[in-house]
Amino acid sequence: MADGDADGPTVSVVIPTVGRASLRRAVDSALAQTRPPHEILVVFDGTAPAADPTPWRDAWPDRPVRCLVADDGGPTATRTTGVDAATSTLVAFLDDDDEWLPEKLEVQVRRWRAERAEVAYPVVISLCVDVDADGKVLFVPPAGGAPAGRTGAGLADRLFRRTSLRQRTALGGSSSILAPRDLLRAEPLDAGLDLHEDWEWLLRADRRADTRVSVVERPLLRYRLNRPGTSAGSPGRGWWDSVAFAGSAGLSRRAYGDFLLTVSAPIAAAHGARRDALRIAGTALRRGRPGLPAISMFTLLMTTPAGLRWRLGALAQKLFG
Template identity: 35%
Template sequence: MTIDAIIPTTGRPELVRAVTSVARQTVDVRPVVVLDRPDAEPTVRALLADIPHELVVTTGGVGGSAARNAGVEASSADVVAFLDDDDEWLPQKTEQQIRRLDARDDVVVVCLAFLVGETERVVPSRPFDGSLSMSTYLLERSTMKLTENFMQSSTLLMSRRLATRHPWPRALRRHQDWGLLIDLDAAGVLFTTVPDPLVRVFQDSAGSISRSNAWSDSVAWLEEYGSHAERRAQGDFLASVALRSALRAREWGPAARVLRRALALRPHPAAVAVGLSAVVRR
């Protein structure tokens, strides 16, 4: 079974760490690096000169979803996994996940992760088991620290056929991995979790290919992808994500409107506290 790692990038220095972690897997995995900034090609080629990989260069500025889809299209492997260019895999990540795939086309294999920020913690404490809808699972925020519910692009592995049938949602500017996960869940795809932390996910990295601080993008995403989540989970998302984004941008009017809308949905107090923490941190 051949395996490719799809790594979208704008050419950040952290890319070397990500690609090196693929090269250090205990099974053979080919890094497919998708560069979404053509002018950075000489820099990226120099950064990765000593690491075997395939480089795909987009026309530029296509965004994270389209870059990942381009990587899937360029792949000829049986299996693809995704890795953000500022994250890293532990050496046994692919080997442990591939055991659970079992050559099936209707399964996504995920794993736990070390979430690295001001502190380092293992997430999630409550892996997805299908008892909640995927949208409710992803949006719910009942604790200040992001520990209970978590699933992210660098933890995903699936057959290439499945990735081709369900491409990353190109129109989304934010929360692209959540959009994909909700699409997959709606299509009846099964999710299975390796109960070990096998990825290091770095929070709040600058210069992400998918990063945006626009609160309006989050609200638009909720209306398209989160409308089937439980009301309280929708409120949690508005409070902890959209409100926080508006406050970070100092857009006080929109922030007040988002907060009122969130409170009408009775979010968890922790979600409101997370959103309002953006004022304190400034």
């Protein structure tokens, strides 16, 4: 591993970007950490027309920010370019439309150091605060609960089971991941995936005998919710790739059903493929055992406009928990 500083391991932040204006907020949130990162690598998708690094190269003078360009496109290629360029012991990913809370790295590095006494490659993830496109808070997860289990099945349940009608995310996504650089090089992100590649990597890494994925049971970032199916990681007809991922991930019946209803089906619905969304829901009910929150979320998705859907979900949460 790379040498750490006197206070412990150093951290390289990797921010894949397609050139969105929100990039400035993301970088600023990394610079504002109570435990400052060693470097911030802003990696532009070389195939995205708007991903021009030129205006950004001098955006943070005298700060440890470097702009790189990935030759290949997509979130996996941009993150891998950043990992290859990283010089620190640890790598933390941050999407260009998310923001870290100030203590994110401090808390995660503390957890990493504690886990390092028992396992060679600890990976640390966290909860997140869901916000809309305007930054309005939609959901704050309750703190507490047990850390994720060692096994892939246990972690999958922790990632994908829905316990609240207002919950939208599966923990903090890629923006919550803090991982050893050496692990990311030995067990790289799957270059063949541009959808759910972060979840696939977490489940694969957690199956290693020398690795443990641990959850910090408090929100450490603000996760910006995009309309389902509109992110860079949701290609056309990607809902069937999403269903295939769920079928190959070794999920419990509850996690499988919840995932199809709250991840795969919404991608299809967002692209106007409502018939496919219903087919996916049928698969969730036949092969899975989705919980009431996931069933309710899917029903609201298919029957109400987005604004009303949120208000009904908030009301149901107050009435039924």
